[in-house]
Amino acid sequence: MSNERAVENPEVPVLPGQPDSTPDVIDGVAFARLYGEPLFNLPNDLYIPPDALEVFLEAFEGPLDLLLYLIRKQNFNILDIPMAQVTLQYLEYIEQIRMHNLELAAEYLLMAAMLIEIKSRMLLPVRKADTGEEAADPRAELVRRLLEYEQIKLAAYELDALPQVGRDYVRTQIYIEQSMVTRWPEVNAADLQSVWADIVRRAKLTAHHTISREELSVREQMTSILRRLQSAKFVEFSELFDPSRGVPVIVVNFIAMLELAKETLIEITQAEAFAPIYVRLSYAPS
Incomplete structure (x- = not known):
């Protein structure tokens, strides 16, 4: 059976x-x-629609990517591009994508127009510039853009080759029981020194300046100056001041000297310009 x-x-x-x-x-x-x-x-x-199943063997990011692919695939010298052959291959590819996606083909058509322009300029006779220098190669700007794009593309490949979280490896997550014994981190002398230096630095930023009040008498300073002048006939002006006692004492001492000169009890003399200034007691009228 x-x-x-x-x-x-x-x-x-x-x-x-x-x-x-x-x-x-x-x-x-x-x-x-x-x-x-x-x-x-x-x-x-x-x-079954004719475009129900499409297989793309190559995918390009843009016109420069396609042009670079055609040059590298056929081992052309990028500094000496055969424009006729490359342009023909480029137009054949555009014709294929134009039938499926006209909006996508518009960007490629702009590059095709540039290729045709470069090819046309290369067919014209070369004329020297007014300065006597040779005319620039029409392909120079295109070569520069291709080299820059290739460098960026290679850099993107190198970045993509780096390990990425979620693609090449997964971060390990460990669950820790809350009831476990707490383990405090170890602290060494260098850590303590660093923390202490930071505390001192912050303390200096918040320091307060206290101004104390000191009572000074102009009359007492006037009496002191008169006693000093009684023991000497002439005393140099700077010797009547003591900088070690501080600025407030010097100011009060100067005010006392001005009061004595106002009351004609002392005389302030100078022999000539820029000469030392002397102080003496005033002579009593005869």
């Missing part, structure tokens, strides 16, 4: 003029099931 088995399917209607796709005797296994029933032949009215 053979492996053939009969299949009866009274629930599936057969359309007029259409042969039954389910044969009475089947040798093999069905390649699909439709609503739970085995399907052994494709329906005659099945429509």
Whole structure:
């Protein structure tokens, strides 16, 4: 007895003029099931769009990427690009993408126009500039852009090769029981020294300056100056001041000297300009 088995399917209607796709005797296994029933032949009215399955062997990020691909694939010298051959290949690719996506082809058409312009300029006779120098190569600007793009692309590949979280490795997460014994970190002498230096630095920023009040008498300073002048005929002006006693004492001492001069009790003399200034007691009238 053979492996053939009969299949009866009274629930599936057969359309007029259409042969039954389910044969009475089947040798093999069905390649699909439709609503739970085995399907052994494709329906005659099945429509598959022509672009239902598209395979892209190469994907380009833009016009420069495509142009660089054509140059590197054929081992062309990027400093001496054969514009005729590269332009022809570039236009063939644009023709393919124009039929599927016109908006995408617009950006590539702009580069195609630039390639055609460069090719046309290379066909013209070379003319020297007014300065006597040779004219620049029409391909120079395109070569510069291609080299810069290639450097950026290689840098992007190197960055992509670096390990990334979630793609190349996963961070380990460890659950720690809250009931575990607390382990304090170890502190060495260098850490204590650093913390102490930081505290001292902050203390200096918040230091307060206290101004104390000192009572000074102008009369007492006047008496002191008169006693000093009684023991000497002439005293140099700077010798009557003591800088070690501070600025307030010097100010009061100077005010006392001005009061004595105002009351004509002392005389302040100078022999000539820039000469030392002397102080002496005033002479009493005879």
